[in-house]
Amino acid sequence: MLRVVVRRLLQMVLTLFALSVLMFAWLRNLPGGPAIAMLGERATPERVAALNHVFGYDQPVWVQYGRWLGRMLTGDFGTSTSSKMAVARELSQAFPGTIELSFFALAFAVALGVPLGYIAARYQGRPLDSGVIIGTLVGVSVPVFFLGYLLKAGVAVRLGWLPPSGRQSAALDATHVTNFFVLDGLLTREWDAAADAFMHLLLPALALGTIPLAVIVRITRASVLDVLNEDYVRTAEAKGLRRQTIRTRHVLRNALLPVVTAIGLQIGLLLAGAVLTETVFVFRGVGWLLADGIQERDYARLQAIILLAAVVYVFVNLIVDLSYALIDPRVRVK
């Protein structure tokens, strides 16, 4: 197992290096750039040249890349041109937001999806089953941003039940320790801050969790159906075990394996969905930073986010593989 982990990490470093070179080459060749972003309407060629000189943009590309790599290795990702904050810092604040959001979205999807899928399988072919299946198909056909907009306009603006955007109300003046706002509220015992952050999470989590929910329902259903037809379940039935025991001990437990994989797969999708959801809810997470960074041509930020996404993805992959091996001893890590 250790060898696998080491090999994976090595692969990761290589991949990241290749990716960083590509990113750098691409981003440096875009027109625009931080000097223009900073100067706006007053961007005269002389001013732009002066700023570019300060930034070292008039140096050869490989020199720029070398410097950038050197800084990056020391944990310095540069400064965002749109927020004027250190990118590392910006990410350390936004990333917990995205994790929090994804966590709640996933929690919602799993908590609702597994039981629904199980019920659909139990009542296979009956109206309840068809209803659930059609519901999931509708769920995947609604664009995330449109669903987000409907939720925002309906629940937040019209009904006023939940806050329409952001991560926390400004007027609270909450203390932040970990930048997981809900957790911060609990840690500092600022209960109102935790509650406020939690309320801010509900709608985006609902919007973001819909597609994973649909997927989890379908996979759970399929998986439960597979297991129900397995010999050991028939054997258990034949042995006269109590239904309840069969369900929890044999069916659910075995049926959950593919579901775990599917959940892992959803994490990657959540990151992509987060771009849209966070944009709709102006939720300052990594997805929002990315969308904003694209618009503002914020080189430093884009490089860091793309590298971060790659790292996260590889790690999640690794973790899912390992946990797969833990849950099911039959699966040997190759």
Add this chain to the structure above:
Amino acid sequence: MTLGALTERKQDRLDRLAAASAESGGASLLMDALRRLVRSPVAIVGGAIIAAFVLLAAFAPLLAPHDPGVRYDELIDLGTASHIPDHAPGFPLGADNLGRDLLSRLIYGSRQTLFVGVAATLMGLFVGVVLGGIAGALGGWVDAVLMRLTDVMLAIPSLLLAISLAALASRPNQWTVIIAVATIAVPIFARLLRGSMLAQRESDHVLAARALGVREHTIVLRHMLPNAMSPVLVQATLTLAVAILDAAALSFLGLGDQDTHRAEWGLMLGEAQRYLDVRPGLAIYPAVAIVIVALGFTLLGESMREALDPKNRR
């Protein structure tokens, strides 16, 4: 190098679909599947939606009361910065933000939406089938390299990839959207076709043909490819739904076509963001249209997949 369980899941799904083509006597299988398909109410609903959508697109010039690209003075003059008329004589749904006829734009929008979806799917299909076909037919290191490539592409969340690609374009237009959306479909089709070819390699009808001395490229073109087509068709239907949704998402993020003379639902939805309070209809009509059409393709595609899945033929 393996990218782990995550991509394996995606691959599994594709491989299972591909396996359908390996069954000998593909034709009878197809008939069998078709028979099950027409009995499925889900498939019928999906098919009906798609038929309506295609008819709307085909006959848009006959159905639309006005030219979708023209700004009508009678509508322009009714509007101000904070008012957009929602009806006017001769314009049942009123104007869009620039004084064009909303109804006509919705009708014509079906054309453009269908065009973007189909073009992206076909482009992805073509490249994917060529790559997958080459990999499946040649095997060996070509196969290994191509499949590693598709693995990597499958590993990246597709929408993220599309966003990155669309953002590359310095002048976003409908073709950059089509290319971005097509690109994420390529590995799917490549993997699917390759799986299908591999599955057939050892199947009875191919072995029989080989024993009869039929030349290898004839086997590939005459026997293997046609059999692989039904899973590809299923996947194409599903991909169309995703393509329409992803194109809409790109438009929403401002990465879509910048020329609003052309009516396209995703674009109309993106443009309507400023008028959500003033004229929610500007956003809601195209959004609902997108949902219905995407649903249509998903319903049909999923029921086709289910009908073809060997597992459902116990």
Add this chain to the structure above:
Amino acid sequence: MQARRLKAAVAVAAAVTLAVTGCAESKRGGEKSAKSTLVFGAAGAPETFDPTFATDGETFRVARQMYETLLDHKPGTAELSPGLAESWEPNDDGTAWTFKLRENVKFHDGTDFNAEAVCFNYDRWHNLDTEAAQAQAIYYLDVFGGFKSNKGEYGETPYVGCEATDTHTAVIKLKEFQGKFPAAFSLTSLSISSPTAMQKYDADNVVQEGETFAYPDYATKHPTGTGPFKFVKYDEANETATLERFDGYWGGKAKLKKLLFKTIPDENARKQELQAGTIDGYDLPSPADYQTLKDEGFKLEIRDAFNVLYLGINQRGPAKELSDIRVRKAIAHAMNREQLVKTKLPEGASVATQFMPDSVLGYADDVEKYDYDLDKAKALLKEAGAENLKVKFYYPTEVTRPYMPNPKEIFQVLSDDLAKAGIEVEPVAKPWTEYLDAISQTRKHDLHLLGWTGDFNDPINWNGTFFGRGQKGFGTEGMKDMFAAIAKADSIVDQAEKESAWQEVNRRLLSEWLPAVPVSHSPPGIVVKGNIKGLVASPLTAEKFNTVYFS
């Protein structure tokens, strides 16, 4: 093990529930009576809290609450008024400005404001000596053109020195008269900071780090001015700047206890936050929402327009015909600006006849107006042999500016107009920074949309910015007459003479040169809750919140 996990999960759930029901009291003592705290929705995060190094309106908005300048503006107007200086006087040739300073003014750190503090600030700017600091002092550069020792391709500064002739008299000496004075003394970037705090917190130590700049503690944690509010903190994670009332303020003390600026980058989200009641007001509501906001009982203040939107015409772009003034005039006649203003721009917007609003000195009523006239446009095109004119029309996407609330729509309208006159338009859309790059650094475009919000009330800030020298955007490099006329008008000390010189410049700009077509002036709005009183909308978007209170 599983049981333990379950218990942990239950505990977390319980804690969350507890939090939701809110039965515990925060130790911050929760200032729940929001009546003394105002939360304002900002469109962007402040870049820094030292306005010397700032360029954007959101940064200035926060700075204006904490700092003051020598000269100010009468509330609600662009007219100069006393600020930290009670009076000001130039010598005869305009090379020395004497400021009589206000007495009994304290900085937030308790030190005294006096003539030495003023000179300390002006000398500080003049002596900025690192490449990074100089490149970032953008407004100072705009006004003074250079530093004591330039670390870049800057010009020669007219600044000679500043002398504190007594405790409350400061004299700023210049090499030559420039028309932008005294108006430029009101620029927020030239705010007076506490010398003690600047020294203590290393104010000049701007460090260039990779692509941008890192600011010293002075600019991030200890900004110290004389304004009605003082800095408390900036919460980066939640993008909120917190200010509180400065009780030692010399003038009308702030009625609010706390003033928060919360960044909400999305226009729609700002509106919804206001509707949901989580913020108390925001700037630049979309004109599309004016009616909705008013209907819902919010108070919408419309400022006087202190901006201009123009259609830039590139005389050295791909379409060579544009170097012919008849073709440029044809374009001006083809544009139905009346209709654009009426149907797509906010209420109170007007058609621009020249490149400055009428509140600026030198505005001329009798410039050539270019009414909408398709026949005339076609005739002019024919006369110039440009019937087959084909233009690349650049416009920005994903951006709103006060003078250009929706570039895409404005583009569509104008390009349709041009098409009606038989001009073939090739649209080129680009994201904002790429757009600016394309239209200011290249010659690929023929037409472009851009505008300007005035920094101070002097014609040099308008005509001078656009046409005072050659610009690639207009391809005006060869128009020496124009540059000379503008330079001459700027050098006149006498107000009446200056005015007529600028009026002449405006007339010639429109009839003789026409490097661009003025399109419109759009009054930017600001919206607050219905129960907020005392907000005076400023054409310079320089609202001060010390007069604001909840009723």
